[in-house]
Amino acid sequence: MKKIVEKIKRANKILIVSHKRPDGDSIGSQLGLILALKNIKKSIYCLNEDEVPETFLFLKGCEFIKKEFPLNKKFDLIVSLDMSDLSRTGERIEKFLKELLEKKVFLINIDHHDSNTNFGNENYVDTHSSSTSEMVFKILKKMNTKFDKDIVNSLYTGMVSDTGNFLFENTDSETFKLASKMIELGAERQKISNEVFMSRPFQKVKLISRVIDRAKFIDDKVYSYIKISDFKELKAKKEYTDGIVNELLKIKGVGFAVLLIEEENVIRISFRSKIEKYNANSFAKKFKGGGHYYAAGGRSEDTINNTIKHLEKELNSL
Amino acid sequence: MKKIVEKIKRANKILIVSHKRPDGDSIGSQLGLILALKNIKKSIYCLNEDEVPETFLFLKGCEFIKKEFPLNKKFDLIVSLDMSDLSRTGERIEKFLKELLEKKVFLINIDHHDSNTNFGNENYVDTHSSSTSEMVFKILKKMNTKFDKDIVNSLYTGMVSDTGNFLFENTDSETFKLASKMIELGAERQKISNEVFMSRPFQKVKLISRVIDRAKFIDDKVYSYIKISDFKELKAKKEYTDGIVNELLKIKGVGFAVLLIEEENVIRISFRSKIEKYNANSFAKKFKGGGHYYAAGGRSEDTINNTIKHLEKELNSL
Numbered sequence: 182m183k184k185i186v187e188k189i190k191r192a193n194k195i196l197i198v199s200h201k202r203p204d205g206d207s208i209g210s211q212l213g214l215i216l217a218l219k220n221i222k223k224s225i226y227c228l229n230e231d232e233v234p235e236t237f238l239f240l241k242g243c244e245f246i247k248k249e250f251p252l253n254k255k256f257d258l259i260v261s262l263d264m265s266d267l268s269r270t271g272e273r274i275e276k277f278l279k280e281l282l283e284k285k286v287f288l289i290n291i292d293h294h295d296s297n298t299n300f301g302n303e304n305y306v307d308t309h310s311s312s313t314s315e316m317v318f319k320i321l322k323k324m325n326t327k328f329d330k331d332i333v334n335s336l337y338t339g340m341v342s343d344t345g346n347f348l349f350e351n352t353d354s355e356t357f358k359l360a361s362k363m364i365e366l367g368a369e370r371q372k373i374s375n376e377v378f379m380s381r382p383f384q385k386v387k388l389i390s391r392v393i394d395r396a397k398f399i400d401d402k403v404y405s406y407i408k409i410s411d412f413k414e415l416k417a418k419k420e421y422t423d424g425i426v427n428e429l430l431k432i433k434g435v436g437f438a439v440l441l442i443e444e445e446n447v448i449r450i451s452f453r454s455k456i457e458k459y460n461a462n463s464f465a466k467k468f469k470g471g472g473h474y475y476a477a478g479g480r481s482e483d484t485i486n487n488t489i490k491h492l493e494k495e496l497n498s499l
Numbered sequence: 500m501k502k503i504v505e506k507i508k509r510a511n512k513i514l515i516v517s518h519k520r521p522d523g524d525s526i527g528s529q530l531g532l533i534l535a536l537k538n539i540k541k542s543i544y545c546l547n548e549d550e551v552p553e554t555f556l557f558l559k560g561c562e563f564i565k566k567e568f569p570l571n572k573k574f575d576l577i578v579s580l581d582m583s584d585l586s587r588t589g590e591r592i593e594k595f596l597k598e599l600l601e602k603k604v605f606l607i608n609i610d611h612h613d614s615n616t617n618f619g620n621e622n623y624v625d626t627h628s629s630s631t632s633e634m635v636f637k638i639l640k641k642m643n644t645k646f647d648k649d650i651v652n653s654l655y656t657g658m659v660s661d662t663g664n665f666l667f668e669n670t671d672s673e674t675f676k677l678a679s680k681m682i683e684l685g686a687e688r689q690k691i692s693n694e695v696f697m698s699r700p701f702q703k704v705k706l707i708s709r710v711i712d713r714a715k716f717i718d719d720k721v722y723s724y725i726k727i728s729d730f731k732e733l734k735a736k737k738e739y740t741d742g743i744v745n746e747l748l749k750i751k752g753v754g755f756a757v758l759l760i761e762e763e764n765v766i767r768i769s770f771r772s773k774i775e776k777y778n779a780n781s782f783a784k785k786f787k788g789g790g791h792y793y794a795a796g797g798r799s800e801d802t803i804n805n806t807i808k809h810l811e812k813e814l815n816s817l
Contacts, residue, residue, distance in 0.1 A: 347665055347678075348692045354682035360665075361675035374666045375773055380751040383714075390708040396701075433698040455697055 184303055185289055186323050192258035194224045196251075196286075198278065199262045200269040201230035204423070205342020205377065207263040208233055210291075210313040212242045212335035214260065217326045219245075226251045230271030234420045239376045240338060241331035250277060256286050261301065263313035265294040291316055293351075295473060311356040314339025318359060330367035337368040338377060345427065346378055350475055385421040389428050392440065396429060399496045402459075403429050406441035406485060419444070426451040437461070437499070441481075441488060448481040448488050459499070467495050502621055503607055504641050510576035512542045514569075514604075516596065517580045518587040519548035522741065523660020523695065525581040526551055528609075528631040530560045530653035532578065535644045537563075544569045548589030552738045557694045558656060559649035568595060574604050579619065581631035583612040583789075609634055611669075613780060614789045626791075629674040632657025636677060648685035655686040656695060663745060664696055668793045703739035707746050710758065714747060717814045720777075721747050724759035724803060737762070744769040755779070755817070759799075759806060766799040766806050777817070785813050 189195070197214060199207035207229075215225050225245065233243045259281060261267070268275050282288060290301025293310040310316050314336040321328070340360065344352045347360075364370050388411065396405045407422060422442050429438035430453045437459040442449045450468050452461040454475045461477040470479025481488040507513070515532060517525035525547075533543050543563065551561045577599060579585070586593050600606060608619025611628040628634050632654040639646070658678065662670045665678075682688050710723045725740060740760050747756035748771045755777040760767045768786050770779040772793045779795040786809075788797025799806040 347688075348696055350689060352688060352692075354679040357675045357679035357682065361672040361679065364672035364675065370670060371668055374670075378666055379749045379773055381749050382751045386711055386746075386750055390711050393704050393708050428704075431697045431699050432704055433700045455693060 182305060182320060182323055185291075185305055185320060188258060188287060188289060188303065189218070189223075189260070189320075189324065192223070192287075194256045194258070195226075196256040196259045196281070197225060197227040197262065198259065198264070198270050198274060199229060200264045201271040203229055203231055203233065205237060206312045206314055206339040208237045208240070208243075208246070209335045209337075209339020209342065210262045210317045211246060212240050213314060213317050213321070213332050213339070214262065215245050216242050216329070216332045216335065217321050217324075220327055220329070220332075226256070228274055228277075230274055234423070235382075235418070236377060236380070236420075237338065239372075240335050242335070254281075256281060259286055259288045261288060261290050261292075262317070263292055263294075264290070265292060265296040266298045267300050291320070296471070309353075311351045311353075311359075312340045312343035314343070315356070315359055318363070328366045330369065333363040333366045333368040334373060337363045337370065338373050341373065341377060345424075346374070382417075382421060384415050384417040385425075387415050388417045388421055389425055391415070392425055392428065396432075398435075399493070401434055401436040402439070402496050402499065403432060403435050403437070404439040404441070404489075404492060404496065405429060406489065407443060408485065409443045409445070426453050429453070430455055437464075437496075439492060439496070441485065441492070443485050446482070448483070448485060450479040450481065450488075450492075452477045452479065464495070464499065468492075500623060500638060500641055503609075503623055503638060506576060506605060506607060506621065507536070507541075507578070507638075507642065510541070510605075512574045512576070513544070514574040514577045514599070515543060515545040515580065516577065516582070516588050516592060517547060518582045519589040520738075521547055521549060521551065523555060524630045524632055524657040526555045526558070526561075526564070527653045527655075527657020527660060528580045528635045529564060530558055531632060531635050531639070531650050531657065532580065533563050534560050534647070534650045534653065535639050535642075538645055538647075538650075544574070546592055546595075548592055552741070553700075553736070554695060554698070554738075554741075555656065557690075558653050560653070572599075574599060577604055577606045579606060579608050579610075580635070581610055581612075582608070583610060583614040584616045585618050609638070613791050627669075627671075629669045629671075629677075630658045630661035632661070633674065633677055636681070646684045648687065651681040651684045651686040652691060655681045655688065656691050659691065659695060663742075664692070669791075700735075700739060702733050702735040703743075705733050706735050706739055707743055709733070710743055710746065714750075716753075717811065719752055719754040720756070720814050720817065721750060721753045722757040722759070722807075722810060722814065723747055724807065725761060726803065727761045727763070744771050747771070748773055755782075755814075757810060757814070759803065759810070761803050764800070766801070766803060768797040768799065768806075768810075770795045770797065782813070782817065786810075 227246045288301045290304045297306045318336045392405045426440035436456040438453045440451045452465050454461045465477035465479040468479030545564045606619045608622045615624045636654045714723045744758035754774040756771045758769045772779045783795035783797040786797030
């Protein structure tokens with residue numbers, strides 16, 4: 182970590198990137214780092230493929246996260262957050278990053294995914310960390326930068342997002358210690374809890390009801406689906422599907438849950454396990470995907486009916 | 500707290516009671532105290548009006564919580580946990596306790612409810628505590644009793660139950676510090692998270708869908724109801740209604756949520772607030788109830804239709 186701290190301290194123009202389809206941890210870790218580095222007068226440009234999801238717009242500094250390429254393309258450092266591989270930025274940004282790397286711009290890779298490919302010039306990959314936000318918090322402490330309310334709000338948001346508010350496997354005593362410290366440093370826990378976990382759009386809640394109604398059980402496995410027509414009918418945004426698979430996983434007796442989400446040209450599939458018996462990562466490979474042991478994703482270009490048939494067959498033989 | 504510690508240390512035959520319709524905190528604090536005091540060879544009898552809910556049966560020691568009166572009715576100490584008033588034990592046990600109190604048996608009242616009436620001979624009422632389980636943890640630390648996995652499992656369960664897994668107002672940096680300590684002392688966080696928050700009976704999930712379907716909004720307030728016929732139709736147990744009001748509160752834009760639950764002779768009503776504007780405790784008084792600022796309960800002996808009319812009127816003028 183010492184080398185990372187030195188590199189950041191010495192850099193002036195820093196590019197910060199994270200993965201497409203951003204989640205609470207990618208946004209939270211980016212904002213925490215942006216705000217802290219701006220405080221010490223670094224010039225920061227933050228580039229993402231997709232927009233900040235509605236849920237996280239309450240955080241300060243979202244306006245610093247851009248989709249457009251910077252006008253001045255000179256950087257002396259790139260920091261990549263919460264990405265297992267360079268390609269996770271999306272094609273457009275990956276190409277841009279590769280150009281910078283060819284020009285020998287130094288890349289620091291900060292991440293907590295098992296699947297990280299150590300693609301950086303310097304890699305800080307800690308698979309025991311709850312979140313990338315937790316890792317950024319540790320770096321900033323090491324750097325002795327000033328923490329303000331907005332910085333710890335971002336990092337706390339990232340941490341609770343990735344741990345499902347301290348419910349998932351990645352939560353341990355250290356996670357709670359850091360949560361406690363962030364609150365002491367001013368994190369507005371209640372506000373964040375309300376925004377992230379207590380502010381489900383009613384259309385999302387209706388979408389969940391629909392998914393529950395359609396749930397089909399195969400022993401201790403369950404699957405359900407969202408049809409493309411549901412979005413229109415319920416006036417639901419696509420990002421409202423985030424986390425819905427966990428509602429299936431939370432059912433008593435369920436060890437493995439699958440949610441199919443039909444979109445224009447693809448069916449996105451989420452796999453979740455809550456018991457050691459089921460490996461979501463290896464199951465996802467049957468559907469062109471992968472991820473973690475307990476959480477993975479995949480996809481299908483077939484029709485929803487055919488995909489369901491395929492899925493049922495695979496679940497039956499699991 | 501010193502006096503409480505002394506009293507417990509000196510007592511030999513201790514009666515532990517809590518409220519009817521037990522929740523995670525009443526059960527968790529009882530089990531934590533029972534197991535710790537049994538370890539130091541105290542004779543313990545624990546008496547509750549109702550059975551331990553299904554959700555908490557995974558905890559060690561549930562068999563020590565009895566519904567039947569003890570054969571030998573001699574006690575030198577009563578410890579009441581998580582009860583704002585003696586009547587919260589239920590009529591049958593309240594009568595029994597009053598007999599003991601007439602015989603000058605000492606009563607320690609340990610609770611965190613605003614509405615506590617300080618009915619004990621010694622009262623440890625801390626409205627800033629997340630839970631009664633947190634308070635029992637502090638007492639046991641002061642007593643220097645040994646902690647084992649089963650004790651901290653109970654107390655952690657109580658704490659996460661009453662804070663909605665660290666989502667509610669009563670969570671602060673101290674709560675996280677204690678959670679961290681409990682894990683270091685052996686609390687099986689993942690197992691507890693799975694049992695308490697990731698094991699919803701499917702009938703409960705269906706009940707939630709029904710409540711969502713019936714939700715009615717009045718500005719930023721929402722109410723819904725469960726009819727007596729729903730239980731039979733969905734094969735749902737009464738205890739499955741626990742926490743359902745929070746599903747209404749979690750809807751975006753909702754500041755105040757009310758759930759009516761029709762039973763044979765009474766309609767039980769839950770009130771929840773997530774913003775300072777709404778005081779659930781004072782609102783509950785309009786329905787023969789009370790509790791905390793952000794969470795309270797009440798009841799009605801009228802019909803469900805009349806109760807809804809009354810409620811709508813009160814919500815409109817709130």
